[in-house]
Amino acid sequence: MYLQHTIGKKVKEARLNNTLTQQELAERCSLTKSHISKIENGQAAPAVATLSKIAQELDTPLSWFLESNLHNKLSIVKSKDKKLKIGNKDIGYTYEALANRPRFSKVEPVIVTVLPEAEYVTPFTHSEDEFIYILNGSINLYYDGELHYLEQGDSAYFEGNTPHIFISADKNKEAKVLTFFIQNTPL
Known part of the structure; x- marks a missing residue:
């Protein structure tokens, strides 16, 4: 559930940085505005295909949505x-x-x-x-x-x-x- 909320926040952040409305992003991804809203609010976990389409439309790497901690030079995940x-x-x-x-x-x-x-x-x-x-x-x-x-x-x-x-x-x-x-x- 935590990752679902994190992904949702990142989708919203990237969407706003691209000055898109939920409706505009939904149309570009062939989704409904309601589905985008649920993703952004952490109420729905997007399939990777959906998240990949969103990432593509927002010109953001898919990996950025999946990660929870950012490290600049070294990333160790135990x-x-x-x-x-x-x-x-x-x-x-x-x-x-x-x-x-x-x-x-x-x-x-x-x-x-x-x-x-x-x-x-x-x-x-x-x-x-x-x-x-x-x-x-x-x-x-x-x-x-x-x-x-x-x-x-x-x-x-x-x-x-x-x-x-x-x-x-x-x-x-x-x-x-x-x-x-x-x-x-x-x-």
């Missing part, structure tokens, strides 16, 4: 202190930020736990490239309309602006995926 989780069985994932990085970091490391009960949902896009490494379990990665089966030890690197989604390949076991979102830098 295993026993990890409390940064967002998501639930309704969206099919939980996310755990691995580094409390400054707002404009180019790389965002996250552990995604893919819940076995997750249903196939519409693939989504985001502005960051994505690298995934399967820590345990197995997933079905749907990328640009094609199915790719990945299991422990497998990895993939892909452009986030192509429709994609991954779900657990085993309906009885969750999968853990080390994910890096990488900001594209124009040459």
